[in-house]
Structure formats: C-alpha cells, structure tokens
Amino acid sequence: MHSRIFTVPNQLTLLRLAFLPFFVIAIEYEHYALALGILVAAGISDGLDGLLARELNQKTPLGAYLDPIADKLLLSSSYVVLALKAKISWWLAILVLSRDVLLLAASAVILVTIGYRPFPPSVWGKATTFFEILLIVLVLVVAVWNVNGALWIARWVCGFLVAALVMISGVHYAVVVSHRLHTEGAGQAGE
Secondary structure, three states: OHHHHOOHHHHHHHHHHHHHHHHHHHHHOOOHHHHHHHHHHHHHHHHHHHHHHHHOOOOOHHHHHHHHHHHHHHHHHHHHHHHHOOOOOHHHHHHHHHHHHHHHHHHHHHHHHHOOOOOOOOHHHHHHHHHHHHHHHHHHHHHHHOOOOHHHHHHHHHHHHHHHHHHHHHHHHHHHHHHHHHHHHHHHHOO
16 A cells, blocks of 8 residues: 555655745745746656656556646646736736636535546646646746846737636636536436
8 A cells, every 4th residue: 555655656746746835935035047947847747757657557546636736736826926926917827726726616516526537638728737837937937037028028928828728728627517517417317
C-alpha cells in the first residue's frame, strides 16, 4: 500500500505542491526571475509525473486527484498574487477563479449525487489551461526583462484570449455536466 502511494509520479506532484509557497513569495517580493524559474520547474515536474506514471505503470487514484489539484492551486494562486501586484487585471483573475470554483462545485455535486465519474478534459479546457499558463509566463517574462513592444502586446492579447476561453470552457463544462447529470439521473430512475 505504501509503495502505491509514494510512487515517483506522486512524489513529483508533491514536489510541485511544495513549490507553491516559494512561487508566491517570489512574486510577492518581486523576484520575477525566480518565480519564472519555479514555474518552469513546476511545468517540468508536471510533464515528468504524467510520463513516468504511464511508463512505469504507476498510475494511482491519489495521483489522479492530486495532479489536477496541484495544477489548479498553482494557476489560481498565480492569478491572485499577480493581480495583487497589479501585473494582471483583477477582472481576469476573478474570471479564472470563478471558472475554477465552478469546476470544483460541479465535481463535488457529481461526486455526491452519482459517485465518482471521470471527466476527461475537453479541448476547450485544455486550450484554456494552456493559455492561462502562457499568460503567466508572458507576464513574468515582461516583468523580468521590463520589455515593451511585441511581448507586451502578446501578453495583452493573451489576457483577452484567456478571458474568452475561460467563458467558453466554463459554459461548455456546465452543459456537459448538466447533460451527464440528466443522463445518469434518467438511467438510475429507470432501474
């Protein structure tokens, strides 16, 4: 049992969780290069834990829960702390956090009403996450090198793209969850 919990992929996920306070502290004290380095290290550990889980056949229920939690905590805290430092707009941070709360609430409702059901990420969800991470990287790069011009414009455009994708993926997720609850409810009522 112990060996199935402390697998290499799970240890990498726990390491990613351990990066979180240092990432927040680095941004709070405006050590943006350090924050960028921590973000890159977290990204590498995220890629490695998934790869190793598949290659070493070490997929675990704990890892299935812990990995997305680690990702969401890093993303959510990034948006809050960057908004506090006025590096991104509060309206965008609120949109991102609201979608995450919607996903969490919907997952809790599904878990309570019909039990655990896997929800593979949609194309919209994957695109949203990709551009949310890209925006954080662009914000940190602009802060580190204090650049204007093309990178600043890319950062600005990426912010609006994140906002659009957050809304689209949030609505898509709500429709999918509603449909799934309706289908599962109808199936249980027929039994």
